[in-house]
Amino acid sequence: MNQEMQKEIELWKKKRRAVIFAHYYQRPEIQAVADLVGDSLELARAAAETDADVIVLCGVHFMAESAALLASEKQVLLPEAGAGCPMADMVTEKALAEWKEKNPKAVIVAYVNTSAAVKALSDICCTSANAVKVVASLPDEQEVLFLPDRNLGGYVIRQTGREMELWPGWCNTHEWVTQEDVLAAKKAHPGALVLVHPECCAAVANLADHIASTAGMVRFAAASAATEFIVVTESGILERFSKTCPEKSFYLATPKLVCPNMKLTRLSSVLRALETMSPVIRVSEDLRAPALTSLTRMLKLG
Ligand code: 13P
Ligand code: SF4
Numbered sequence: 001m002n003q004e005m006q007k008e009i010e011l012w013k014k015k016r017r018a019v020i021f022a023h024y025y026q027r028p029e030i031q032a033v034a035d036l037v038g039d040s041l042e043l044a045r046a047a048a049e050t051d052a053d054v055i056v057l058c059g060v061h062f063m064a065e066s067a068a069l070l071a072s073e074k075q076v077l078l079p080e081a082g083a084g085c086p087m088a089d090m091v092t093e094k095a096l097a098e099w100k101e102k103n104p105k106a107v108i109v110a111y112v113n114t115s116a117a118v119k120a121l122s123d124i125c126c127t128s129a130n131a132v133k134v135v136a137s138l139p140d141e142q143e144v145l146f147l148p149d150r151n152l153g154g155y156v157i158r159q160t161g162r163e164m165e166l167w168p169g170w171c172n173t174h175e176w177v178t179q180e181d182v183l184a185a186k187k188a189h190p191g192a193l194v195l196v197h198p199e200c201c202a203a204v205a206n207l208a209d210h211i212a213s214t215a216g217m218v219r220f221a222a223a224s225a226a227t228e229f230i231v232v233t234e235s236g237i238l239e240r241f242s243k244t245c246p247e248k249s250f251y252l253a254t255p256k257l258v259c260p261n262m263k264l265t266r267l268s269s270v271l272r273a274l275e276t277m278s279p280v281i282r283v284s285e286d287l288r289a290p291a292l293t294s295l296t297r298m299l300k301l302g
Contacts, residue, residue: 002029005267009033012274018054018077020270021046023063024214025236025262030058033270037240039215040066040112041127045299047071056273057281058265060085064281065116069292070299079269081279083261085113087199090169091148093117099145106143106165109134110294111152113171116283118147120290125298128152128198129213132159137301151175155198155205173234173259174199181254182207185230189251192228195220200232208232214240221245234259 010033013020021043022034031037036046040063047055047067054075057064062085064078096118100108110122111131119125126134135156138144144162146153148169157164177200186194186207195217196208205211210220214237221229222244231237232253241250273279283291 002267005271006033009267009271009274012271013056016054016274016277017052018056018274019046019050019052020056020058021067023059023236023262024218024240025234025259026058026265027236027263028239029267030265030270031236031239033267034058039127039129039213041129041213042215043067044070044112044127044295047074047076048299050074054274054277056270058270059083060088060261061281062088062113062115065283066112066295068281068283069116069119069288069295072288072292075277076281077273077277078279078281079273080264083264085171085261087111087148087169087171088113088115088118091118091167093121096121096147103143103145103165106145107138109138109144109146109164111147111149112295112298114148116287116291119294120287122147122294123297125294127213127298129215130298130301131156131198133301134298135162135164136160149199151201151205152198154202155211158202158205171199171259173257174232175201176256177201177204177232177254179203179207181256182230182232185251185253189228189230189249191226192230192249192251193224193226194230194253195232197233204232218244221248221250231257233257234262236262 019035048070056077060083068076108122144164146164147167150166153166193209228249
């Protein structure tokens with residue numbers, strides 16, 4: 001059944017001159033049909049560079065919106081319209097506008113896990129892969145508000161030593177991991193290195209041998225001499241590790257590490273999206289230019 005659908009997807013992809021981009025958290029069968037599997041930063045860069053007519057973004061809404069901003073002349077499809085990011089919904093345009101009014105001199109650094117409307121009110125975006133670099137690029141005396149992830153923001157503060165005000169947002173999937181979960185995994189696998197995503201809380205991050213974005217974890221595991229790893233990020237990444245490091249062992253720190261939104265997309269959703277050319281993700285004209293400015297400022301940092 002899967003094989004049949006994969007073949008049909010291939011045919012429709014050619015017909016539509018489409019590419020399929022998938023986040024590391026997607027189901028294995030989605031990663032299998034993807035032209036590129038990447039983290040938020042890699043997906044944004046690829047959207048800006050592709051010469052395809054259609055981008056099928058297998059991820060969540062903000063990722064498709066970023067692709068639509070960066071590839072304005074392409075059609076961007078999000079196979080499951082309901083695939084959102086609860087963390088992105090924790091900061092609204094209205095709440096951010098009120099905060100800006102109270103702090104007119106502050107620079108707003110927005111994690112890409114935000115709506116286009118919030119990006120439009122922000123000064124520069126970041127992903128978990130470049131958040132430290134983005135904040136370090138700002139003048140020392142500059143007042144900074146970082147949003148919406150207090151955990152990623154806390155990690156940046158610890159790395160850069162600079163003060164920032166943090167929006168009180170979080171990712172349910174990563175926030176639910178406790179220090180006890182990781183300690184139990186370490187007890188079960190005493191020789192394993194612990195890889196932690198910066199969306200986890202500080203207590204969990206303190207137990208890490210390496211803290212990195214999803215792509216950073218993939219690179220680290222491949223380069224490391226270690227052969228066993230405890231993974232503290234969403235379960236979908238295990239599929240990637242099985243491809244990049246088939247000889248090494250990876251243990252999910254806890255079965256709680258599942259993002260329900262990332263798991264909504266199935267092969268049938270991708271096929272339907274290509275057949276019907278929907279749902280298309282568009283960004284309204286009034287938001288396009290300011291939101292794109294925040295994104296391109298980030299991409300220009302390299
Ligand atoms: P990265 O892709 O930047 O590692 O972020 C993880 C994430 O939670 C995306 O929703
Ligand atoms: Fe949002 Fe967390 Fe799911 Fe990523 S893993 S999409 S941050 S809820």
